[in-house]
Amino acid sequence: MVKERLSSLRLGFWSISAGILFLALAGIAYIRYTQGLGAVTHLSDTFPWGLWIGFDLLCGVGLAAGGFAVTATVHILHLKDFKPIVRPTVLTAFLGYLLVITALLLDLGRPWNIWHPIIMWNPHSVMFEVGWCVMLYTTVLSLEFAPMVIERFRERFKLDWMLKILKTVTPVLVILGVILSTLHQSSLGSLFLILPEKMHPLWYTPMLPVLFFVSALAAGIAMTVVESWFSKRAFGKPIETHLLSRLSRASVVVLALYFVLRLRDLASRDALSTIFPLNRVSAMFLIEVGLGVLVPMVLLAFERFRQSPRRLAAVQGLVVLGFIFHRLNVSVTSVEAATGRSYIPSIPEFFVSAGLVAVGMTIFVLACRYLPVFPEGPVAETEKKVQPAIAEVPASLRAPKTAGAFDPS
Amino acid sequence: MAHRAILVDVTKCIGCGACTEACQKSNEQSPHEARGFDEQTFTFLMDRGNDVYVRRLCMHCEQPSCASACPVSALHKSPEGPVVYDASKCLGCRYCLLACPFGVPTYEWHSAMPRVRKCQMCSHRGEAGPACAEACPTGATITGERETLLAEARSRVANDPKTYFQRVYGVTEAGGTDVFFIGPKDSDALGLPNVKSQVALPDLTWQALKHVPDVVLYGGVFLGGMFWLTKRKEDVARAENAEKGEHHG
Numbered sequence: 001m002v003k004e005r006l007s008s009l010r011l012g013f014w015s016i017s018a019g020i021l022f023l024a025l026a027g028i029a030y031i032r033y034t035q036g037l038g039a040v041t042h043l044s045d046t047f048p049w050g051l052w053i054g055f056d057l058l059c060g061v062g063l064a065a066g067g068f069a070v071t072a073t074v075h076i077l078h079l080k081d082f083k084p085i086v087r088p089t090v091l092t093a094f095l096g097y098l099l100v101i102t103a104l105l106l107d108l109g110r111p112w113n114i115w116h117p118i119i120m121w122n123p124h125s126v127m128f129e130v131g132w133c134v135m136l137y138t139t140v141l142s143l144e145f146a147p148m149v150i151e152r153f154r155e156r157f158k159l160d161w162m163l164k165i166l167k168t169v170t171p172v173l174v175i176l177g178v179i180l181s182t183l184h185q186s187s188l189g190s191l192f193l194i195l196p197e198k199m200h201p202l203w204y205t206p207m208l209p210v211l212f213f214v215s216a217l218a219a220g221i222a223m224t225v226v227e228s229w230f231s232k233r234a235f236g237k238p239i240e241t242h243l244l245s246r247l248s249r250a251s252v253v254v255l256a257l258y259f260v261l262r263l264r265d266l267a268s269r270d271a272l273s274t275i276f277p278l279n280r281v282s283a284m285f286l287i288e289v290g291l292g293v294l295v296p297m298v299l300l301a302f303e304r305f306r307q308s309p310r311r312l313a314a315v316q317g318l319v320v321l322g323f324i325f326h327r328l329n330v331s332v333t334s335v336e337a338a339t340g341r342s343y344i345p346s347i348p349e350f351f352v353s354a355g356l357v358a359v360g361m362t363i364f365v366l367a368c369r370y371l372p373v374f375p376e377g378p379v380a381e382t383e384k385k386v387q388p389a390i391a392e393v394p395a396s397l398r399a400p401k402t403a404g405a406f407d408p409s
Numbered sequence: 410m411a412h413r414a415i416l417v418d419v420t421k422c423i424g425c426g427a428c429t430e431a432c433q434k435s436n437e438q439s440p441h442e443a444r445g446f447d448e449q450t451f452t453f454l455m456d457r458g459n460d461v462y463v464r465r466l467c468m469h470c471e472q473p474s475c476a477s478a479c480p481v482s483a484l485h486k487s488p489e490g491p492v493v494y495d496a497s498k499c500l501g502c503r504y505c506l507l508a509c510p511f512g513v514p515t516y517e518w519h520s521a522m523p524r525v526r527k528c529q530m531c532s533h534r535g536e537a538g539p540a541c542a543e544a545c546p547t548g549a550t551i552t553g554e555r556e557t558l559l560a561e562a563r564s565r566v567a568n569d570p571k572t573y574f575q576r577v578y579g580v581t582e583a584g585g586t587d588v589f590f591i592g593p594k595d596s597d598a599l600g601l602p603n604v605k606s607q608v609a610l611p612d613l614t615w616q617a618l619k620h621v622p623d624v625v626l627y628g629g630v631f632l633g634g635m636f637w638l639t640k641r642k643e644d645v646a647r648a649e650n651a652e653k654g655e656h657h658g
Contacts, residue, residue: 038518045446045515048503076632078639109501109516109523113481120481120498126614127480127504129621175632183624190617194474194610197510209617 018358025355028348032106040348047335051345054331055353056103058188059324060096061134062212065220066227067093067141068174068181075174082247084240087148087373088231089224094141095360095367097134103356126190133184140177144170148371186213192330201271202285203334211261215323218254218293221247222319227364229313234365235379245306251319255297262289281337284329292322412587413490413530414555415539416562417464419592419599420572422549424454424462431544432466435531448517451528452541455600461592463599464550466541467492467513467528468579469587470609475505475514477611484525490555490587491530499525510583510604530587555587562589584609 032040043050070089074082105111117131147166150159189212196204205211225244232239266272275282296318299305305315336342345353370378429443432452443453452466473492476484483498484505501523506514517523531539542552551558559577566573578590582604592599606613 034521036517036519036521036523043503043518045506046512048506048516072632076636076639078636078643109503110499111501113498113500116481116498116500120483122477122480122482124477124611124615124618125480125482125504126618127478127502129618131480171636175629175636178632179625179628182628183621187617190614191504193613193617194478194508196606196610196613197604198507206613206616 018362021351021355021358024348024351025359028352029106031348037107037109040346042344042346042349044341044343046339046341047343049331050343051332051349051353052103052107054328055324056107056356057100058327058331059219060100060103061188062185062216062219062323062327063223063320064093064096064100065181065185065216066224067096067144067220068177069217069220070224071144071174072178075171076178082243084375085224085228085243088227088368090141090144091148091364091367091373092223092227094138094145095363097138097141099356099360100134101138102359103352106352126187126193130184130187130191133180133187137177137180137184140173140180143173144177148367148373151372152370181216182213185216186210188212189330195335198335198338199330200281200334200337201269201274202266202281203330204338205265205269205271207261207265208330211258211265211326214254214258214261215326218251218258218319219323221251221254222296222316222323225251225316226313226320229309231368231374232309235368235374237374237376237379239309241307241309241312244309244312248300248306248312248316251316252297252300255293255300255319259289259293259297262293281333284325284333288322288325288329292318292325296322412488412555413538413552414558414587414589415466415469415530415542415550415552416558417588417590418549418551418562418565419461419463419590420549421547422454422462422464423547424456424460425546426454427544427546428464428541428550429453431540432528435534435540446513446515446527448515448526450515451526457598457600461594461599463590463592463601464541465601466588467530468511468582469528469530470583471585471587472583472609472611474508474510474583474610477614478504478508480504487532489532491532492527493529493532494525494527496524508610510606510610511602559589562591566591581607583607584612 028040037043041050041052066089070082070086073079074086104114108114117128118135122128143166147163150162150166154160154163186209189208189210192199192204192208193206225247228239228244231237263272275285296315299315300312305311332343367373368379372378426443429450429452430440433440433443433449436451438449441449443450445453446465452464455463455465457463469486469490469492471486473484473486476482476486476492479485479499480502481498481500483495483500484492485495486492503516503525505525506516514525514527516525531537531541534540537543538552539550542550545551553561559580562577566575566577572593573591574593574595576591576595578592578596578599578601579586579588583606590596590599590601597603
């Protein structure tokens, strides 16, 4: 009984926190759209990009990179073992991009013109390329996500023909997805190539596009592992430890590649010495590369750290943290260090970033509950599962197991 | 005017502020003291001591970073010289503010329909040219055809080495601009931005962007190839299994 009450209390705590965040989000949006960005942010002419670009856009897109990496593993390299994690990863990526677009609608000064790049071209602008790629890739992700919705309603509306078409075009979608992702993941780094005068040498390098792509790959895999662990915690579903362990071996290789690229680049530009004198800037660099790259790379190389899902999630959490540090260091720390201006996000800026993460997690949980995201069909949260309340999930919501059920491979 | 430029001769400036006043009038702003770039201030004077006054204004780069950064070409370099802005195209991404090495563009942070603001060399005045040059009583700011003006700047500097520091600011900065400064000291002492890059900054992003078609082409072939090769392996394995089954059966 006590345990039951505790768990309902915990649910209450999370629901209330989420509720407060959503309300704050609505209030901030209202002020932002009526009084301008200056009313809610600490942005300025010398710091025109802040937390919403550094975290919501740069990190949001990068952390969604698992989507293209895992779909490519299964559908292009035909490593079918990884099939069980394709759908949750695609869902994570799709939600990630939708949240990025939501953040942009808040951050852009004239969001009603967001569609302008479709007809007003400037192929010399990195932002133009990023805009097109994000637009196209979100479309690709929506088509990769669509079968989860269609399957849910296939019997009621006789939608098998739709599933057949989507299954046929899947390889094309996945290839498009990988190309588009390669382009815009790296281009988010290229955005900063035009700032040689305004960035610290620890972060400004012509290699930025390559570093952004490789680190996004590492972050995408890391998020896939963290998200699997989160699903296990939330739904008490069995976790594919052997798959996560194999993915994490790939992480070691990607992190090693990134580490070598990063150090080689710093050495070739004689920039390594700029970590002295040791100060806040060099501390940010050391946390990013040491704690976020080197430590997880070494730990994941040991079998011991790849056998327990909890350890895997903790170490991959470090990779996610290091990734977030890199993006914020590029967009904020390095600009601060080079221009001598400082930027500390306002409380509303923090609220919006946290609020969007909460929105994403809420939609993820709802999608897992009502759609066939996991191989075993829609799932209920752990709290319900320990009680007989599992029966509350109507049989019609479970995965279709009838003959001729759609095989998403 | 083929290609308009502006020359600021710091040695002639008396710091009267006629240029800032004319600028505000020309851009229909309420008269105010100009201390630095903001949404209402496109030019201002810096008092560098010893009666040295230095103007700041948009440099109107030959290859503007702001225009190259803009995803929708809301900013563009007009053939007549000025770098101009069209608010109706703008998304408000503010990449231009970040991209400008001279720190010129500003933003209407407290507006629900914000615009990017900066000097547009009075392009709305057409042939009349920039109001600041017209207003300047001492000829410290003059305007004219770019090559003529640059030749004038170079000859002034060369002919009077005692008065002028031997360099024209704006010739190499960020690949060259349409606003030139000459004065008694180097640009650091005058308080002008120290822009080290001598290549146009848009070239730096182009080094990455030019690979986009290759990524699409080679990426497509590589991924399509991997798909086909690994699928083939599966097919062969399946066929072999089927064959085995037949022999046994």
